[in-house]
Amino acid sequence: MRYSKIGDRLAGLGSEKWAIHVEGRQREALGHEMIFLSIGEPDLAPPKAILDEAYKQMLARRLRYSPGNGEPSVVNALSRFYTKQTGRKITPEQFLFLPGTQTALYMAFISILNEGDEVLLLDPYYATYEGVICGPGGKPVAVPLDPDNGFHPNIDAIEAAITSRTKALLLNSPSNPTGAVFTAAEIKAIGALCKKHDLWIVSDEVYATMIYGNNIFTSPFFDKDLEERTIVTSSISKSHALPGFRCGWIAASEEFVTSALSITETMLFGSQAFLQDATALALDTHFPETDNMRQSYEARARLLVDGLKNCKTVSSRMPEGGMFVMVDVRKTGVSGEIFARRLLNEHNVVCMPGESFGRCGAGHVRVALTVDEKQIAEAARRIAILAASLN
Numbered sequence: 592m593r594y595s596k597i598g599d600r601l602a603g604l605g606s607e608k609w610a611i612h613v614e615g616r617q618r619e620a621l622g623h624e625m626i627f628l629s630i631g632e633p634d635l636a637p638p639k640a641i642l643d644e645a646y647k648q649m650l651a652r653r654l655r656y657s658p659g660n661g662e663p664s665v666v667n668a669l670s671r672f673y674t675k676q677t678g679r680k681i682t683p684e685q686f687l688f689l690p691g692t693q694t695a696l697y698m699a700f701i702s703i704l705n706e707g708d709e710v711l712l713l714d715p716y717y718a719t720y721e722g723v724i725c726g727p728g729g730k731p732v733a734v735p736l737d738p739d740n741g742f743h744p745n746i747d748a749i750e751a752a753i754t755s756r757t758k759a760l761l762l763n764s765p766s767n768p769t770g771a772v773f774t775a776a777e778i779k780a781i782g783a784l785c786k787k788h789d790l791w792i793v794s795d796e797v798y799a800t801m802i803y804g805n806n807i808f809t810s811p812f813f814d815k816d817l818e819e820r821t822i823v824t825s826s827i828s829k830s831h832a833l834p835g836f837r838c839g840w841i842a843a844s845e846e847f848v849t850s851a852l853s854i855t856e857t858m859l860f861g862s863q864a865f866l867q868d869a870t871a872l873a874l875d876t877h878f879p880e881t882d883n884m885r886q887s888y889e890a891r892a893r894l895l896v897d898g899l900k901n902c903k904t905v906s907s908r909m910p911e912g913g914m915f916v917m918v919d920v921r922k923t924g925v926s927g928e929i930f931a932r933r934l935l936n937e938h939n940v941v942c943m944p945g946e947s948f949g950r951c952g953a954g955h956v957r958v959a960l961t962v963d964e965k966q967i968a969e970a971a972r973r974i975a976i977l978a979a980s981l982n
């Protein structure tokens with residue numbers, strides 16, 4: 592049979608990146624006790640009230656077809672949330688409720704890209720970013736981030752990568768995998784660049800609630816002047832530990848939402864009303880559980896960084912936000928891929944090779960902070976043993 596080009600474009604951009612995780616699961620099935628630090632899946636319990644709300648609304652028969660942009664309950668809650676966050680009125684018409692950030696990202700690019708359009712990606716980048724750009728026919732253009740500068744952006748390097756085909760820049764702060772939180776000055780400079788070259792900014796803010804130390808979350812959407820060109824994607828997958836709910840959204844201009852609505856309606860025909868009600872509750876309520884989650888991830892990150900601080904050949908720095916620590920293994924003389932593979936085979940620790948996140952992730956492994964402190968400390972001990980054996 593004959594298929595569309597989209598499958599060819601996406602082939603090879605998915606499963607290979609997760610090969611070590613898959614092998615970890617296979618070793619586990621053979622009876623090995625593994626420590627999984629590979630997937631950014633929250634291990635802590637979500638606020639029970641959100642589950643209760645979903646159940647209550649299900650019983651109340653909130654089971655009908657739903658508007659393509661979202662139920663009034665959730666778009667009104669999003670309007671309240673973003674109005675508070677940005678300090679200016681963001682209307683309910685500026686949102687599309689979608690099944691998770693992943694769908695929101697795909698929807699964003701399908702709505703703005705034509706075949707051959709280039710999208711700037713700051714490298715290292717999240718493993719699915721090439722796919723969401725290539726699927727609609729776009730071309731990812733990687734702009735290197737320097738690990739020795741904490742993976743913060745170099746504005747001149749970004750500008751140098753802009754061509755007449757550049758259509759958008761994909762931003763992710765706090766970053767998966769790097770843990771960098773871009774400063775207000777960096778966001779401002781990126782925004783000015785995008786304005787100068789008339790680019791869209793797709794801002795993946797799925798880790799916005801996980802900020803550590805003195806760092807402050809900033810978004811280009813905070814700037815009224817950038818509103819028309821900014822498409823925010825986010826969800827409650829990480830903030831409320833509910834990835835299985837698939838509850839996410841786009842926040843953008845009313846013009847963007849009107850234009851994208853025909854695509855979402857064609858693809859989705861609306862989302863589950865009872866889950867939208869539960870998301871509205873999540874957005875409207877301050878849950879202590881979410882503070883606890885942030886504190887737990889921060890404590891785990893510190894434990895890992897401290898556990899590696901006496902190593903001669905590996906190093907790590909405290910993430911500024913997010914759920915991950917990048918461990919720099921360049922001094923061991925082996926690639927991130929080989930280091931991760933040896934950790935898997937010799938120490939039963941599963942983490943992601945930095946190479947899965949672009950060329951600039953090379954020589955690193957990414958550790959997800961999704962196990963308890965005891966396991967994090969044990970993982971750090973085993974990483975240190977492997978590093979010492981490579982000394």
Ligand SMILES: Cc1ncc(COP(=O)(O)O)c(C=O)c1O
Binds near residue numbers: 694766826827839
């Ligand atoms: C940077 C980033 N964006 C998007 C996603 C997808 O999130 P969601 O569950 O909201 O689709 C993830 C999940 O790990 C992520 O790390």
